[in-house]
Amino acid sequence: SQQGEEDPQALSIQEGENATMNCSYKTSINNLQWYRQNSGRGLVHLILIRSNEREKHSGRLRVTLDTSKKSSSLLITASRAADTASYFCATAGNTPLVFGKGTRLSVIA
Amino acid sequence: EAQVTQNPRYLITVTGKKLTVTCSQNMNHEYMSWYRQDPGLGLRQIYYSMNVEVTDKGDVPEGYKVSRKEKRNFPLILESPSPNQTSLYFCASSSQQTGGAGYGYTFGSGTRLTVV
Numbered sequence: 001s002q003q004g005e006e007d008p009q010a011l012s013i014q015e016g017e018n019a020t021m022n023c024s025y026k027t028s029i030n031n032l033q034w035y036r037q038n039s040g041r042g043l044v045h046l047i048l049i050r051s052n053e054r055e056k057h058s059g060r061l062r063v064t065l066d067t068s069k070k071s072s073s074l075l076i077t078a079s080r081a082a083d084t085a086s087y088f089c090a091t092a093g094n095t096p097l098v099f100g101k102g103t104r105l106s107v108i109a
Numbered sequence: 110e111a112q113v114t115q116n117p118r119y120l121i122t123v124t125g126k127k128l129t130v131t132c133s134q135n136m137n138h139e140y141m142s143w144y145r146q147d148p149g150l151g152l153r154q155i156y157y158s159m160n161v162e163v164t165d166k167g168d169v170p171e172g173y174k175v176s177r178k179e180k181r182n183f184p185l186i187l188e189s190p191s192p193n194q195t196s197l198y199f200c201a202s203s204s205q206q207t208g209g210a211g212y213g214y215t216f217g218s219g220t221r222l223t224v225v
Contacts, residue, residue, distance in 0.1 A: 033213055042199055045213030096142060097214060101151035
């Protein structure tokens with residue numbers, strides 16, 4: 001029951017540029033979360049935005065949520081080579097967290 | 110340090126030989142879950158547990174068993190592994206099933222299983 005779908009599937013940018021990833025989902029949610037995964041490693045929780053919130057910041061991360069469009073975006077500002085990873089959105093409703101397939105971000109130094 | 114510990118990190122086994130992947134968390138979390146990750150398919154949930162002695166099937170439970178006898182441990186059991194269970198497995202825990210209050214999941218480092 002995969003719900004979140006990230007776009008694009010892969011993104012390649014230069015160091016210092018901003019990276020934007022989008023997530024669309026189908027059913028109503030209580031919150032939406034973003035995770036990061038370095039190659040072959042466990043996922044790391046980045047940020048959670050609740051359904052009654054529209055925008056949230058954490059360091060260089062900015063997340064927006066538009067429940068009317070059932071979509072979210074993750075913006076990483078001033079990207080660094082160390083940001084190279086896969087990023088997943090995950091939706092939380094009345095069922096366990098459901099993950100999308102991820103966006104593979106490559107930041108070139 | 111708060112963490113989810115999975116063992117082993119890597120495992121190569123033969124078809125039909127029973128195996129157990131252990132998962133332990135030290136955060137007193139009620140909720141624990143197992144996922145498998147395959148290229149092009151993302152993370153798919155195998156089983157989850159809301160608390161001790163409470164387990165439920167996820168999206169791909171066939172061929173797997175779990176138990177939750179203690180709050181901290183949630184082992185994944187493959188009674189008769191087959192090659193299509195070759196995958197990267199993750200255990201995760203949360204202070205509660207992510208829903209109303211909303212808490213992030215803490216993931217283990219993963220177990221790469223190869224069944225030949």
